[in-house]
Amino acid sequence: MNRILEVKNLAVSFHxxxxxxxxxxxxxxxxxxxxxxxxxxxxGCGKTVTAKSLMRLNPIPPAEIKEGSSIKYNGKEVLDMxxxxxRAFRGAEVGMxxxxxxxxxxxxxxxGDQIAESLITHMNLNKKDALDKAVQMLERVDIPKPEExxxxxxxxxxxxxxxRVMIAIALACNPRILIADEPTTALDVTIQAQVxxxxxxxQSEMNTSIILVTHDLGVVANFADRIHVMYAGKIVEKGTTRxxxxxxxxxxxxxxxxxxxxxxxENRKKLYSLAGTPPDLLLPLDGCPFASRxxxxxxxxxxxxxxxxxxxxxxxxxxxxxxxxxxxxxxxxILRRDV
Amino acid sequence: xxKYILKRVLYMVLTLWIxxxxxxxxxxxIPGNPLASLARNLPPQVRANYYAKYGLDKSVPQQxxxxxxxxxxxxxxxxxxxxxxxxxxxISEHAPISARLGxxxxxxxxxxxxxxxxIAGFKRNRWPDHLVMFVAILGVCLPSFVLAALLxxxxxxKIELFPTAGWGTGKYTVLPTIALCFGSIATYAxxxxxxxxxxxxxxxxxxxxxxxxxNFSLIWKHVIRNAIIPAITILPPQIAGIFGGSFVIESIFxxxxxxxxxxxxxxxxxxxxxxxxxxxxxxxxxxxxxxxxILYGVVDPRVRVSEDxxx
Amino acid sequence: MTExxxxxxxxxxxxxxxxxxxxxxxxxxxxQDAWRRLKSNRAAMISIVILAILIIMTIIGPHLTxxxxxxxxxxxxxxxxxxxxxxxTDELGRDIFTRVWKGGxxxxxxxxxxxxxxxxxxxxxxxxxxxxxxxxxxxxxxxxxILVSIPYLIVVILISVLTKSKGMGxxxxxxxxxxxxGTARLVRGQILQLKKKEFVMAAKALGVSSWKIITKHLIPNxxxxxxxxxxxxxxxxxxxxxxxxxxxxxxxxxxxxxxxMASAAQNNLLFYPYQLFFPALMIALTMLTFSLLxxxxxxxxxxxxxx
Ligand SMILES: Nc1ncnc2c1ncn2[C@@H]1O[C@H](COP(=O)(O)OP(=O)(O)OP(=O)(O)O)[C@@H](O)[C@H]1O
Ligand code: SF4
Ligand SMILES: [Mg+2]
Numbered sequence: 001m002n003r004i005l006e007v008k009n010l011a012v013s014f015h016x017x018x019x020x021x022x023x024x025x026x027x028x029x030x031x032x033x034x035x036x037x038x039x040x041x042x043x044g045c046g047k048t049v050t051a052k053s054l055m056r057l058n059p060i061p062p063a064e065i066k067e068g069s070s071i072k073y074n075g076k077e078v079l080d081m082x083x084x085x086x087r088a089f090r091g092a093e094v095g096m097x098x099x100x101x102x103x104x105x106x107x108x109x110x111x112g113d114q115i116a117e118s119l120i121t122h123m124n125l126n127k128k129d130a131l132d133k134a135v136q137m138l139e140r141v142d143i144p145k146p147e148e149x150x151x152x153x154x155x156x157x158x159x160x161x162x163x164r165v166m167i168a169i170a171l172a173c174n175p176r177i178l179i180a181d182e183p184t185t186a187l188d189v190t191i192q193a194q195v196x197x198x199x200x201x202x203q204s205e206m207n208t209s210i211i212l213v214t215h216d217l218g219v220v221a222n223f224a225d226r227i228h229v230m231y232a233g234k235i236v237e238k239g240t241t242r243x244x245x246x247x248x249x250x251x252x253x254x255x256x257x258x259x260x261x262x263x264x265x266e267n268r269k270k271l272y273s274l275a276g277t278p279p280d281l282l283l284p285l286d287g288c289p290f291a292s293r294x295x296x297x298x299x300x301x302x303x304x305x306x307x308x309x310x311x312x313x314x315x316x317x318x319x320x321x322x323x324x325x326x327x328x329x330x331x332x333x334i335l336r337r338d339v
Numbered sequence: 340x341x342k343y344i345l346k347r348v349l350y351m352v353l354t355l356w357i358x359x360x361x362x363x364x365x366x367x368x369i370p371g372n373p374l375a376s377l378a379r380n381l382p383p384q385v386r387a388n389y390y391a392k393y394g395l396d397k398s399v400p401q402q403x404x405x406x407x408x409x410x411x412x413x414x415x416x417x418x419x420x421x422x423x424x425x426x427x428x429x430i431s432e433h434a435p436i437s438a439r440l441g442x443x444x445x446x447x448x449x450x451x452x453x454x455x456x457x458i459a460g461f462k463r464n465r466w467p468d469h470l471v472m473f474v475a476i477l478g479v480c481l482p483s484f485v486l487a488a489l490l491x492x493x494x495x496x497k498i499e500l501f502p503t504a505g506w507g508t509g510k511y512t513v514l515p516t517i518a519l520c521f522g523s524i525a526t527y528a529x530x531x532x533x534x535x536x537x538x539x540x541x542x543x544x545x546x547x548x549x550x551x552x553x554n555f556s557l558i559w560k561h562v563i564r565n566a567i568i569p570a571i572t573i574l575p576p577q578i579a580g581i582f583g584g585s586f587v588i589e590s591i592f593x594x595x596x597x598x599x600x601x602x603x604x605x606x607x608x609x610x611x612x613x614x615x616x617x618x619x620x621x622x623x624x625x626x627x628x629x630x631x632x633i634l635y636g637v638v639d640p641r642v643r644v645s646e647d648x649x650x
Numbered sequence: 651m652t653e654x655x656x657x658x659x660x661x662x663x664x665x666x667x668x669x670x671x672x673x674x675x676x677x678x679x680x681x682q683d684a685w686r687r688l689k690s691n692r693a694a695m696i697s698i699v700i701l702a703i704l705i706i707m708t709i710i711g712p713h714l715t716x717x718x719x720x721x722x723x724x725x726x727x728x729x730x731x732x733x734x735x736x737x738x739t740d741e742l743g744r745d746i747f748t749r750v751w752k753g754g755x756x757x758x759x760x761x762x763x764x765x766x767x768x769x770x771x772x773x774x775x776x777x778x779x780x781x782x783x784x785x786x787x788x789x790x791x792x793x794x795x796i797l798v799s800i801p802y803l804i805v806v807i808l809i810s811v812l813t814k815s816k817g818m819g820x821x822x823x824x825x826x827x828x829x830x831x832g833t834a835r836l837v838r839g840q841i842l843q844l845k846k847k848e849f850v851m852a853a854k855a856l857g858v859s860s861w862k863i864i865t866k867h868l869i870p871n872x873x874x875x876x877x878x879x880x881x882x883x884x885x886x887x888x889x890x891x892x893x894x895x896x897x898x899x900x901x902x903x904x905x906x907x908x909x910x911m912a913s914a915a916q917n918n919l920l921f922y923p924y925q926l927f928f929p930a931l932m933i934a935l936t937m938l939t940f941s942l943l944x945x946x947x948x949x950x951x952x953x954x955x956x957x
Contacts, residue, residue: 090551118550480937583803
């Protein structure tokens with residue numbers, strides 16, 4: 001079977017002094033071998049928490065993975081793994097790249113050692129072989145003069161180079177899944193493109209599956225096979241990249257799409273502007289989480305959670321507009337154009 | 340790096356010179372010139388000798404130049420109270436005792452403090468943490484002289500485990516060392532605890548966890564190494580604290596160290612000794628600051644480079 | 651559900667009139683929020699209560715007994731605690747209860763005044779250095795560097811040896827001469843950081859006057875750390891005063907302070923340990939409560955922890 005990761009009903013809460021923050025509220029998705037899946041949503045919608053949960057990296061407490069959640073890797077329940085199993089799982093089966101390359105590397109450890117560390121742990125290499133492999137990894141992520149660079153410290157690298165090092169670390173043991181949490185957000189635009197290209201290249205080379213987390217739909221257009229749109233801890237729309245870009249049905253997806261600059265450059269002025277802020281995750285949510293900002297909001301949206309409507313085998317959306325009784329609305333003008 | 344050290348040594352000399360100058364002129368600005376007033380009661384012949392010896396027949400600036408010259412040759416002058424006893428002698432005789440006590444206290448204070456702090460940090464909000472923080476709070480709020488008195492009362496008067504006072508075998512150093520290092524233990528335990536908690540929340544710890552390395556590597560190479568480095572920066576105030584603490588502790592335990600000599604000199608108004616010891620302590624402290632700085636550069640790669648490049 | 655209500659429910663009402671944003675948590679000012687956090691810190695609140703009791707006692711304590719702090723009762727020397735002398739008497743027959751509170755006045759006053767003076771000087775100094783930057787900053791910070799590279803107790807000893815008159819004034823002077831350096835560095839660091847922040851940049855770009863920037867942005871944003879540093883300075887000053895009095899350079903008899911009392915009691919420790927117990931307890935309590943309060947304030951006022 002091709003399915004290497006299956007997430008069911010994942011719910012994560014944080015217990016803070018102000019109360020329970022329900023950061024992720026029942027998320028379902030799967031990942032196939034060699035596939036690139038994008039999780040898209042604005043800041044604070046729970047993307048990072050979801051991504052970290054896949055490797056059980058959220059600190060417990062304050063985090064709590066709710067009863068009924070399930071994360072299956074190759075059919076094995078990740079949430080039930082023992083400490084040893086989870087350690088063998090991390091780094092060897094799944095690698096992760098974090099948002100901010102400036103703070104993600106240990107400042108007092110040589111780059112080479114940081115890459116070699118997981119090789120020594122998972123591949124049983126001795127230090128010398130591991131460092132040789134680290135040089136190869138640095139070469140693969142296009143760091144010039146890797147033999148010298150393994151002896152550098154992180155502060156001697158630029159942000160883009162550090163993110164490349166992070167990629168080298170994450171891919172060192174040739175994991176089956178790579179989770180990239182906003183790998184380019186902290187970088188310059190030109191560097192962003194390079195890093196993404198590198199990721200894409202390595203993915204096809206090593207046949208790794210990728211979960212790319214981002215708040216920028218523009219980033220994923222040429223990258224992902226499928227896109228899941230997240231809002232306030234839930235996935236509100238799922239589909240192939242084509243389906244989301246051309247047949248997106250959720251008002252929040254529309255809002256995200258219209259904020260992608262390259263796609264609709266000449267329509268910038270008519271931007272579907274998204275006012276307001278996401279709901280407070282401390283408060284209970286009865287209706288549609290997007291209701292307070294949705295221009296199509298109806299009475300029912302405020303009272304009841306919208307059910308999931310399957311539009312095709314791969315495409316589903318959670319919105320009351322799909323209800324038979326709902327009025328037919330036109331997609332915003334700019335989105336109807338073919339690109 | 341070499342350039343940096345050179346620059347620091349230069350600063351050190353400058354600072355020391357300023358300290359010497361200020362101390363010198365302050366002492367000589369004391370109304371009624373204590374040196375002169377002491378000599379007044381002497382017979383004329385002796386007085387002339389005395390004046391000549393202390394350079395009192397010359398103007399203050401001349402005396403200053405003379406003082407610097409002597410200092411350059413390692414001569415800090417003579418005691419007013421006990422003529423014939425030079426300050427250099429006092430130092431070479433009593434400093435080793437204080438040094439032994441001080442080094443013992445700083446080593447135990449720092450090591451025990453760091454270990455306790457790390458334990459507390461990792462066992463946050465569980466009983467080891469509460470216990471360590473209780474001890475740390477005690478150490479922060481008990482003045483060393485009170486602790487010394489308590490130790491003396493309980494461990495040597497009541498259960499006669501250690502000698503009450505004096506100096507001799509290692510046994511004599513136990514109580515004063517505890518009294519001296521307790522404050523450092525407390526400070527270091529608190530500092531290390533928050534440093535560990537700080538590092539645990541850093542992104543790079545997450546990266547390390549995501550690699551699936553063993554708990555031992557994670558704690559040792561990633562957490563402790565990064566948490567200890569900033570702890571070096573609070574070493575100088577600890578050293579200064581041990582200097583200060585030694586003044587009272589040595590008096591309480593009747594230890595013939597430099598600290599009790601300074602306190603005696605203060606009480607006797609023995610100005611030349613006060614001046615000499617002040618300069619000595621300052622020099623020692625400034626050197627220790629430099630050593631700590633260099634040490635910091637050695638263990639933290641970030642400092643190493645930034646200093647090379649800022650020049 | 652009838653047809654009508656279903657239609658009703660599926661009518662687009664949009665988000666313009668939506669008030670759901672308003673039910674978010676009530677907004678709180680920085681100080682309200684800080685106070686709320688402080689209140690939830692039990693150790694800090696208990697410390698405030700104990701401190702208040704200590705301060706009140708230093709004011710009214712000496713008047714609760716029929717004795718004055720200098721009155722020597724020859725036939726009642728070295729008496730243990732009793733109903734007549736609640737904390738006992740010292741070797742000169744003076745009532746320790748009266749003296750503890752009288753001495754507490756001196757200790758606490760030195761702590762508070764010292765910390766305030768040091769903070770004010772430190773703020774002004776650090777503020778000027780950071781605000782003007784460049785060569786001014788360079789020179790000013792070099793001076794501080796030199797000052798802090800002298801062990802401060804040595805300076806204090808030197809100063810108190812020099813100022814012949816003993817008592818609170820010279821102790822305070824001695825303590826303040828170096829005490830402000832820490833605050834100066836702290837304030838400078840904070841302001842340098844703030845200067846880089848957008849809102850200050852923006853104010854500058856808009857041509858807001860320096861005075862306005864300082865009073866509107868820089869001071870309110872540094873006040874938190876200054877308050878915390880004062881809270882930590884006070885016990886430091888009390889400690890140093892005790893130390894000075896202990897080696898005979900502080901307050902002189904018949905006036906007293908906790909340090910001086912502890913020092914006097916040291917000689918009689920073997921026979922009359924209670925004479926040391928009371929002043930030592932007061933020093934420890936004051937240190938403890940100020941430290942815990944300082945911890946609480948730091949947690950409450952640190953904007954980084956604010957959610
Ligand atoms: N340790 C924590 N304690 C309390 N709340 C947390 C914690 N970590 C995350 N949260 C909350 O969970 C929610 C989701 O956070 P998350 O980091 O997943 O957002 P995100 O989608 O990754 O946003 P961004 O694009 O800014 O990275 C946020 O509202 C945040 O406040
Ligand atoms: S369910 Fe209602 S509020 Fe939510 S997105 Fe759809 S239309 Fe908007
Ligand atoms: Mg994130």
